[in-house]
Amino acid sequence: MGPSHPPLRFTKSRRLVRGIHRWVTAAAGALALTGGLVAAGPQASAAGLTQITAFGSNPGNLSMYTYAPDALPDDAPLVVALHGCTQSASDYYAHSGWPTFADRYGFALVFPQTSSANNANSCFNWFEPGDGKRDQGEALSIKQMIDKAVAQYGSDTRRVYITGLSAGAGMTANMLAAYPDVFAGGAIDSGLPAFCANSVSAAYTCMYSPPDKSPAQWGDLVRAAAPAGTASWPRVAIWQGTADTTVKPANATELRDQWTNVWGLGQTPTRTENLSGGTTLSIYDDASGRPAVEVYSISGMAHGLAVDPGSGPEQCGSTGTYFLDTIxxxxxxxxxxxxDGDGPSTGSLPAPTGLKVTGTTDTTAALSWNAVDGASSYTVYRGGAKVATTTSTTATDTGLATGTAYSYTVAAVDAAGAAGAVSAAVTATTTGFTPTCHTASNYDHAAAGRAYQNGGYTYANGSHQSMGLWNTFTTHTLKQTGPGYYVVADSGCSV
Incomplete structure (x- = not known):
């Protein structure tokens, strides 16, 4: 981290605010990612990006860049992607992997870009009240870009999404709260809860030690920012590295509390899954069995956006500053x-009844359900993603992680290939347990739920082994040997 500075107060003068931002370097509300003062990223110029110069009054003084695949159909989705500090639209275009999926799945992209004229480190001003609220400053500029893109590409206004990294993630959280009528979903990557801060000094607190508000208090911040009477909310993905020292992992916990509360859900996941790159996925389903909030915790990842260079179907992006090779x-x-188009469409057939789990092993889950008149086949969904198509009323899902809960639904498909209504969800938990190893500071172990602190000291969950002082300097390796059970394994940890 670069040098820190004592917090200064904002005034209502935009000129003074910009002056303050000139000295904000690595850690303040400007959210400079790591290291000392870094020059602002270059202006977007990568091939494939198109700059749009006339998109509205632009009160936030932002630039608009877009990308759309050839032969984009009408009513295609639209994704807005906000870069992190010291980055540009071209950086995000080149490294994030989003253009790959725009080409594969058919949707348009908008890359808003800020500059050093707004913020010394080219960060979106997520912490400034005049920029993060509905119809003000940078937030309004982004909304105007969306309106322009919808008109230009004929985008489906019911399928507009927003994602961002770091300061871009802080602004993403604010946009989801302020414009729930605009966004169907969002993704907050290494970011902070919506409206966590309203000053530079408060931004320090949010980054390093976010307020431990109750879920209802966090949810109230979203409800207060949204239009009165809002009853429908975006679906939110939260991404966080456990070794992030710029935006502490505790922020992911507070984000989870905030958005599950907005959805009226509890804070216990419906199920968890183990993904590649040391990633643990916790899923919180809504009343219909669809994921409403997902939390992706990446073991050992520092501050940045998770990418996985390669040509495989689940790979994307390229490494770079704050683009980290994990998943x-x-x-x-x-x-x-x-x-991806694999979600259930709405046909005329009714939802299958009687869906149940008939058996599990360490790596499989077997299901059965009642037949539907007129069905030519059935589609099985795990966590909302299609995993099988069958002409029978049974299916077995394979290749699962041990000791993990999975949610399943099924839909009947008619002769024209249209899937009907989705059944009620059932949960299948595989047998066994897969040990995992985690090396991190005592603070990060506690933030990730592997340990707890008492009286300034840290203890491993389950085994209650002493780990020393609760701080960011003492590091241990913990081995998870069972659900919620960890032991100190500094001498060596194998799975």
Whole structure:
């Protein structure tokens, strides 16, 4: 981290605010990612990006760049992607992997860009009240870009999504809260709860030690920012590295509390899954069995956006500053939003009844359900993603992680290939348990739920082994040997 500075107060003068931002470097509300003062990223110029110069009054002084695949159909989705500090639209275009999925699944992209004229480190001003609220400053500029893109590409206004990294993630959270009528979903990557801060000094607190508000208090911040009477909310994915020292992992917990409360859900996940790159996915389903909030925790990842370079179907992006080789977050986010087209469509057939789990092993789950008149086949969904098609009323899902809960639904498909209504969800939990190893500071272990602190000291969950002082300097390796049970394994940890 670069040098820190004592917090200064904002005035209502925009000129003074910009002056203050000039000295904000690595840690203040400007959310500079790591290291000392870094020059602002270059202006967007990558091939494939198109700059749009006339998109509205632009009170936030932002630039608009877009990308759309050839032969984009009408009523295609639209994704807005906000870069992090010291980055540009071209950086996000080149490294994030989003253009790959725009080409594959057919949707348009908008890349808003800020500059050093707004913020010394080219960060979106997520912490400034005049920029993060509905119809004000940078937030209004982004909304105007969306309106322009919808008109230009004929986008489906029911399928507009927003994602962002770091300061862009802080602004994403604010946009989801302020414009729930605009966005069907969002993804907050290494970010902070909506309206966590309204000053530079408060931004310090949010980044390093976010307020431990109750879920209702966090939810109230969203409800207060949204239009009165809002009853429908975006589906939100939260991405966080456990070794992030710029935006502490506790922010992911507070984000989870905020958005599950907005959805009227509890904070216990419906199920968890183990993904590649040391990623644990916790899923919170709504009343219909669809994922409403997902939390992706990436073991050992520092501050940045998760990418996975390669040519595989689940890979994307390229490494760079704050683009970290772990897992393709853009792929999993696109699937969570249903951009892959594998989500259930609405046909005329009724939902199958009697869906039940007939058996599980360490790696499989067997299901059965009642037949539907007129069905030519059935589609099985795991966590909202299609995993099987069968002409029978039974199916077995394979290749699952041990000791993990999975949610399943099924839909009947008619002769024309249209899937009907989705059944009620059932949960299948595989047998066994897969040990995992985690190396992190005592603070991060506690923030990730592997340990707890008492009286300034840290203890492993389950085994209650002493780990020393609760701080960011003491590091241990913990081995998870059972659900919620961890032991100190500094001498060596194998799975």
């Amino acid at each position: 393709c977050s853009s792929y999993h986010t696109a699937r969570f939003w249903g951009l």
